[in-house]
Amino acid sequence: MQQFAHRHQKLQAAVKHRWMSFIQAARPHRGLRPIVPAPLPAIDPVALTMLAVNRLGPATVRTATNGRALTIAVPDDRTADIFRAALQEMQKTRRTDRLVDVVVTAEPASRRRGADVGQA
Numbered sequence: 068m069q070q071f072a073h074r075h076q077k078l079q080a081a082v083k084h085r086w087m088s089f090i091q092a093a094r095p096h097r098g099l100r101p102i103v104p105a106p107l108p109a110i111d112p113v114a115l116t117m118l119a120v121n122r123l124g125p126a127t128v129r130t131a132t133n134g135r136a137l138t139i140a141v142p143d144d145r146t147a148d149i150f151r152a153a154l155q156e157m158q159k160t161r162r163t164d165r166l167v168d169v170v171v172t173a174e175p176a177s178r179r180r181g182a183d184v185g186q187a
Contacts, residue, residue: 110145123150123167127157130166140172147171 118141126137141147150169157164 107145110149115146115149118146119150119153123153126167127161127164131161131163134163134166136166136168138168138170140170142171142173144171 122139122141126139129135130137139150141150147169154164154167154169
């Protein structure tokens, strides 16, 4: 019986040691500071939706009917990435959406219609 108690104590000590090392590994280390990524500027979802409808909609309809390539101008890289992802998803159902290209320009969004031929 004494031998069983001794083995039980050794097992308890080993289990306790493993749990403590597991808990210590899961804790954040005090010497290291967490890396905080820089916050991305917030995109207004209403403005993004309006921009997408006003720019992507007519461009995709024109490419589907005319079969000519069009370029869409957007104000920043993040919006361009979102538009490109949307076009990539739309290309799964409409092959003509491959003809739409997205570029980043600093132009104001309110241009006269028809000022640039071939541009959306």
